[in-house]
Amino acid sequence: MSGQTPDPYGVPDGxxxxxxxxxAYGQQPAQPGPPQYGQSGQPGQYGQSAPxxxxxxxxxxxxxxxYGQQPAxxxxxxxxxxxxxxxVLAFFMPxxxxVLSIVAFVQSKKAGFSNxxxxxxxxxxxxxxxxxxxALILIFTVMGGVVDLYIxxxxxxxxxxxxxxxEEFACE
Numbered sequence: 001m002s003g004q005t006p007d008p009y010g011v012p013d014g015x016x017x018x019x020x021x022x023x024a025y026g027q028q029p030a031q032p033g034p035p036q037y038g039q040s041g042q043p044g045q046y047g048q049s050a051p052x053x054x055x056x057x058x059x060x061x062x063x064x065x066x067y068g069q070q071p072a073x074x075x076x077x078x079x080x081x082x083x084x085x086x087x088v089l090a091f092f093m094p095x096x097x098x099v100l101s102i103v104a105f106v107q108s109k110k111a112g113f114s115n116x117x118x119x120x121x122x123x124x125x126x127x128x129x130x131x132x133x134x135a136l137i138l139i140f141t142v143m144g145g146v147v148d149l150y151i152x153x154x155x156x157x158x159x160x161x162x163x164x165x166x167e168e169f170a171c172e
Contacts, residue, residue: 079107083118090125094132098125 083104090097101121108115146164153162154171161170 077108077113077115078111079104079113079115079118083108083115083121087117087121087124090121090128094125094128097121098129101125 081104082100086097086099086101086104088097089100098121101118105115105118105122108118146169149162149164150169150171153160161168163169
């Protein structure tokens with residue numbers, strides 16, 4: 001090598017465009033060699049750039065742009081899948097569904113998105129958790145009363161049968 005570093009953009013030293021006059025606004029400088037990525041030189045190819053000054057066809061959705069970057073997917077909301085799972089679980093395991101929905105909602109909010117399934121999972125998970133808690137309290141209260149009567153009448157008492165809220169229970 002003659003002490004010069006090669007151009008990192010791949011243009012050979014002898015073929016560099018004149019840098020004294022910048023190209024006009026909206027035009028690209030002429031580059032020798034094969035067409036660059038995203039340019040075909042032939043108008044009419046779908047998803048490719050047309051020659052300078054001529055309108056081309058729009059790029060297909062989901063294809064990389066001319067800089068090699070993927071456009072953001074329109075359906076990818078952070079936490080959306082977890083929000084849907086939390087919503088479904090809110091019906092069967094309300095506490096687990098509530099927790100998953102809250103985590104999904106926070107993830108979506110941090111990313112700047114709204115997450116309807118997570119919000120619905122939070123609401124339904126909270127409602128079903130409250131209803132399940134009330135139901136468990138009632139069940140244990142009723143069962144506690146029956147157990148107390150059973151102990152009083154069957155174990156400590158004479159045996160036989162006893163009546164609780166109109167129902168007759170037999171001691172065995």
